Amino acid sequence: MDIYINNNKYQALDDETIIQVADRHDIHIPRFCYHKRLSIVASCRMCLVEVEGAKYPQPACSTIVRDGMKVNTVGSVTEDAQKSTMEFLLINHPLDCPVCDQAGECELQDISLDHGDYKSNYKEIKRTVIDKDIGNLVTTEMTRCIHCSRCVRFGEEVAGIKELGMTGRGEETKIETFVNQSLTSELSGNVIDLCPVGALNNNLYKYSARTWDLKQISSISSNDCLGSNIYYHTYKNEIKRTVPKENEQINLSWLADSDRFGHEGIESEERILSPFVRSENKLIQSDLETLNQAVSQKMQEYTSSTTAVMSAQSSCEEMYLFQKILRESGIPNIDHRSKECDFGYQDYYPIIPSFDIKLSEIEFMENIILVNVNISKEFPILSVYLRNAVKQNSTNIISLSAYEYLENFDISHSETLSPKELEKYFTTTSNNILSNINKDKKNLIIMGPSTTYLKNYTNITNNISRYAKSINSKLSLLGDQCNTSGAWAMGVVPHRLPGGIEIAEFKNTAYLSSYPKNDLLIIYNLEPEYDFSNDTEIIDRLKNSKFNVFFSSYMTDSINKYADVVYPLAVQQESHGSYINTNKQLQVFNQVISPRGQSKNGLEILLGLSKRLGINIDDEQISKDINEILSKMNIKSNYILIDTIEMTNEKNTLEKIIIRSSNSNNPTLRRCKSLLTTHDNDDFMSIPNSMKINSESKITINESENSFKIKANIKVHDKPDNTILVKMNGRYAQKIGSYNTSVDLS
Numbered sequence: 096m097d098i099y100i101n102n103n104k105y106q107a108l109d110d111e112t113i114i115q116v117a118d119r120h121d122i123h124i125p126r127f128c129y130h131k132r133l134s135i136v137a138s139c140r141m142c143l144v145e146v147e148g149a150k151y152p153q154p155a156c157s158t159i160v161r162d163g164m165k166v167n168t169v170g171s172v173t174e175d176a177q178k179s180t181m182e183f184l185l186i187n188h189p190l191d192c193p194v195c196d197q198a199g200e201c202e203l204q205d206i207s208l209d210h211g212d213y214k215s216n217y218k219e220i221k222r223t224v225i226d227k228d229i230g231n232l233v234t235t236e237m238t239r240c241i242h243c244s245r246c247v248r249f250g251e252e253v254a255g256i257k258e259l260g261m262t263g264r265g266e267e268t269k270i271e272t273f274v275n276q277s278l279t280s281e282l283s284g285n286v287i288d289l290c291p292v293g294a295l296n297n298n299l300y301k302y303s304a305r306t307w308d309l310k311q312i313s314s315i316s317s318n319d320c321l322g323s324n325i326y327y328h329t330y331k332n333e334i335k336r337t338v339p340k341e342n343e344q345i346n347l348s349w350l351a352d353s354d355r356f357g358h359e360g361i362e363s364e365e366r367i368l369s370p371f372v373r374s375e376n377k378l379i380q381s382d383l384e385t386l387n388q389a390v391s392q393k394m395q396e397y398t399s400s401t402t403a404v405m406s407a408q409s410s411c412e413e414m415y416l417f418q419k420i421l422r423e424s425g426i427p428n429i430d431h432r433s434k435e436c437d438f439g440y441q442d443y444y445p446i447i448p449s450f451d452i453k454l455s456e457i458e459f460m461e462n463i464i465l466v467n468v469n470i471s472k473e474f475p476i477l478s479v480y481l482r483n484a485v486k487q488n489s490t491n492i493i494s495l496s497a498y499e500y501l502e503n504f505d506i507s508h509s510e511t512l513s514p515k516e517l518e519k520y521f522t523t524t525s526n527n528i529l530s531n532i533n534k535d536k537k538n539l540i541i542m543g544p545s546t547t548y549l550k551n552y553t554n555i556t557n558n559i560s561r562y563a564k565s566i567n568s569k570l571s572l573l574g575d576q577c578n579t580s581g582a583w584a585m586g587v588v589p590h591r592l593p594g595g596i597e598i599a600e601f602k603n604t605a606y607l608s609s610y611p612k613n614d615l616l617i618i619y620n621l622e623p624e625y626d627f628s629n630d631t632e633i634i635d636r637l638k639n640s641k642f643n644v645f646f647s648s649y650m651t652d653s654i655n656k657y658a659d660v661v662y663p664l665a666v667q668q669e670s671h672g673s674y675i676n677t678n679k680q681l682q683v684f685n686q687v688i689s690p691r692g693q694s695k696n697g698l699e700i701l702l703g704l705s706k707r708l709g710i711n712i713d714d715e716q717i718s719k720d721i722n723e724i725l726s727k728m729n730i731k732s733n734y735i736l737i738d739t740i741e742m743t744n745e746k747n748t749l750e751k752i753i754i755r756s757s758n759s760n761n762p763t764l765r766r767c768k769s770l771l772t773t774h775d776n777d778d779f780m781s782i783p784n785s786m787k788i789n790s791e792s793k794i795t796i797n798e799s800e801n802s803f804k805i806k807a808n809i810k811v812h813d814k815p816d817n818t819i820l821v822k823m824n825g826r827y828a829q830k831i832g833s834y835n836t837s838v839d840l841s
């Protein structure tokens with residue numbers, strides 16, 4: 096249909112509101128309560144416009160267009176209405192712009208200037224509202240609130256947790272948490288962007304800079320495999336805050352708290368600021384030339400007994416060069432799967448793991464089966480899509496996990512299963528809830544990264560793939576790190592070259608734990624205490640090897656104790672490169688701040704080492720090679736169908752499982768104090784109820800030859816039997832042993 100705005104003709108769709116048509120054609124209408132991704136409440140009245148034929152000005156955000164409608168966004172009727180609304184909204188607003196963080200980007204300030212009056216008729220005393228403590232991430236200045244309710248609607252409609260609410264009426268109206276609690280949603284920081292005034296503020300950013308002094312640099316999240324698009328705002332070479340960069344295919348207008356507050360760890364005191372070499376049993380400062388000389392010499396000396404493990408948080412460029420340096424030096428033992436312990440699946444694995452469908456297609460799925468994943472906590476942005484699927488399409492969601500996870504969307508059925516039960520579940524579907532799944536429906540199975548930590552991962556993944564095929568379901572494999580797909584594509588696995596090209600002689604070759612001898616260990620951006628399938632095992636290997644090379648941004652006890660050389664690695668925000676996200680998209684990120692101390696972009700360090708080794712390559716050639724590899728890759732489905740498989744035996748052993756904590760999933764996140772003090776981050780150990788252990792008693796876990804006392808809250812659970820669950824966050828002050836192993840308690 097056609098409508099007229101300010102006497103110009105515009106095309107409009109049925110059911111569109113005036114503000115939607117105006118926004119599409121860049122015609123400015125002021126607003127406070129309206130937000131394109133929230134429901135319409137039409138409460139602030141700031142968007143009043145003249146509609147010809149209507150007695151009074153109409154709210155543009157809630158008025159549906161009619162064919163031939165004539166709207167005036169300028170002119171005395173509209174302007175008078177807007178001026179009165181503005182005066183009304185400012186009655187109780189403190190006008191403390193000089194000390195308000197929002198100043199310079201405040202919608203109230205801007206709209207007041209454009210549409211308000213310079214004087215007010217209100218002479219009475221303004222009301223004040225006492226601030227609320229709603230946690231470490233978001234601080235409040237509630238006197239500034241104009242009751243637009245965007246924050247309340249966000250909680251109800253997007254985050255799925257009704258944390259903020261509006262209480263009282265009229266003069267007494269307040270925004271507060273219902274039971275005086277902190278915000279717990281992993282999306283809570285989005286209320287800061289939504290708040291049109293300075294009532295909800297970013298605690299890390301508060302009072303640290305003025306918005307007009309900030310420089311905006313676009314980047315990509317390094318915290319999960321979705322690759323949310325972000326802007327870093329910097330001042331004097333420091334990241335002051337992170338905000339979402341809108342991307343309709345990934346994060347829409349939102350950002351997970353780990354992305355928003357995750358830069359805090361960059362300035363940790365544990366940053367490694369110069370190269371180190373060991374001398375007289377101590378790490379002493381050195382220079383890159385000395386390190387390169389020592390490392391290249393050891394690589395030649397221990398070629399056949401070297402193992403190299405690299406984080407999948409590294410960029411594609413670092414990965415490509417890392418494997419090239421090692422392979423051209425005759426070292427094939429390269430891997431990124433440091434948290435895995437079962438590699439029987441690897442020859443049947445897709446070239447790269449991916450989500451397999453577009454995120455926007457999630458809402459059209461009729462059945463979604465979640466396997467070992469807590470979407471709301473581990474992939475908060477994904478939870479927005481799943482929540483939408485339930486709301487829009489009544490999608491039936493089933494959750495099968497070792498722990499009863501809470502989600503911010505409705506789950507129709509959930510079961511807690513031990514790894515052995517999970518393996519069997521998909522082969523005996525006639526006895527369980529899966530018997531209700533119809534293969535003619537749109538089905539999707541999403542497998543969480545913690546499944547890869549299990550010692551029967553091969554069997555689980557094979558059984559799930561066979562079941563997925565039988566019900567015509569897509570299979571989504573969520574990566575553990577932001578560039579897990581990149582690690583597979585760039586050949587950071589022993590049995591495949593970049594592009595997924597098989598190396599026949601390394602078929603069935605698995606990583607570190609299978610290599611008989613490690614004289615030289617090269618560990619790239621991984622911390623032995625937290626990033627390995629078994630912390631005891633890797634530390635033993637470090638003790639027994641002849642030379643240990645670390646590329647790391649942070650110092651840990653084990654690096655300090657066992658490293659022979661340490662390259663000072665810049666963090667992602669100090670580097671440039673690219674990641675491949677779960678949508679199989681290559682996304683480029685730029686350097687945001689300069690590296691701290693003498694730390695350097697990993698690519699630069701590796702180029703220095705390659706030069707020393709006589710490998711002739713530069714960053715331009717690396718980009719060319721990567722583009723060529725990606726253009727030739729033939730990516731098929733994610734099914735992992737293994738020729739012969741032996742089911743795990745039924746013996747009733749007690750299994751320990753470490754629950755994945757996404758806020759602890761990379762070295763920088765581990766050092767973000769604000770994130771780690773949100774209260775769902777409590778550490779715990781949960782024991783089967785049937786074990787009748789007094790929660791006061793001291794519990795020792797015995798695994799292989801090692802014993803651990805886990806100091807954490809002790810909980811009990813009914814199911815799964817024979818399973819001990821451990822959740823640890825941040826930088827845990829204790830050994831936790833293996834991620835999944837058989838144990839005894841004493």
Ligand code: SF4
Binds near residue numbers: 289290294
């Ligand atoms: S706190 Fe901000 S977003 Fe929430 S109602 Fe008040 S003004 Fe609106």
Ligand code: FES
Binds near residue numbers: 157
């Ligand atoms: S934006 Fe239309 S009434 Fe608030």
